Amino acid sequence: MLERLPDDLARQAVTHSSWTDRRSDSYERLAFLGDSVLSLAVTTHLYPRLEADAYGAGRLTKIRAQAVSGRSCREVAERLGIPERLRLAAPESVAGPATEQLARTERVLASVIEAVIGAVYLEFGYLETADAVVEAFTPEIERSLVSPADFKSALQERLARRGTIVTYEIAAEEGPPHERTFEVVAMVEGEPLARGSGRSKKDAEQAAAEAALESLSA
Template sequence: MKLSAELKSFQDRLGHVFARPDLLAQAVTHASMSSANRDDNQRLEFLGDRVLGLVMAEALLALDKAAAEGQLAPRFNALVRKETCADVAREIDLGAVLRLGRSEMLSGGRRKQALLGDGIEAVIAAVYLDAGFEVAKALILNLWGTRIHEVEEDARDAKTALQEWAQARGLPPPAYVEVARSGPDHAPVFTIAAQLETGESQQATAGSKRQAEQAAAGNLLSELEKTS
């Protein structure tokens, strides 16, 4: 299969030349353009999400060897959420090469956060299938760049981000409920649930209530992004 000039240019921006160009073509094909003879990128998106998650989990563990799970979870969520994926996609102008149906095209699909986020995950999967995990890992680390080192500051404010999400939809601020407490008095471990009035809830466990609340807020934000 021969790539168009636009996709060849995209390869340069991406930093990977495909041995199997059909994988790239599939990765940039939205479901609105699928047909019996043209696969869309939904299956690749599913795989790419998992590859991205593994790379980010490894990177965060290597970056902070003393961090507890309750500290790592909100950082992880901040790095893999749709907003971050879409930002990365915009930096390499993925929107310019997305193959969209007429309705998506007319509704501004090339700029939509969900389509861009899904698209970059599909591209990651295409690279993984084309060249293996280590190549995909190197590409992800390059594309995400300084975000990985700067994520602690961004993730620390997950509670504020969740409150803003609720307020934007006319909901009261989230509630934080202590679900469980374990461990000795000098080193307690808290499990906190972040809850919205509409019923959505996610839990997290950490060595302080503050860390557990932040992690629970990050987990709930991540879940809301998946279902929105």
């Protein structure tokens, strides 16, 4: 559906705010819209599939959060060729390492895929957009159902066997309020064990816990 978008919407969906004098011409507003459409489309897809007795609101929330996480959005963006679209859309004045960095950044790719969803919603309406979203995110949705990620619990259990506990500290916050990225440090006995980043504190903590588990297994 990206190929069917009008040129102005398609261009806006891959325009970083630093590439334009008017912030409203960037992907940010479209991403704000697309975030809600993505969440609703995945929720509506999951709700009738999962039995009420086994999947309460809390469990549904965790499954959806994994399916639409920054990491999931990045994977979808990469499958759809978004990094290359970003490279092609970049002004000549910023082409090169700076653009390459943006094209590899999870926060940027997640925002762009949300912007694309927002643009598709504006052009084609909810029903057609929801079908396209579910199709694009099917691998991520299925993975969240088969292998729910709870790295924090796994790390806590592993450390408990050693008689230690893990705490999480926010090391940095970047970006505007609607596009915030958090960096979290997993601390054990006052020492940093691993770092992780995400678009929410919970996502960042999960990423830090995952990295910590990998370091303990190395």
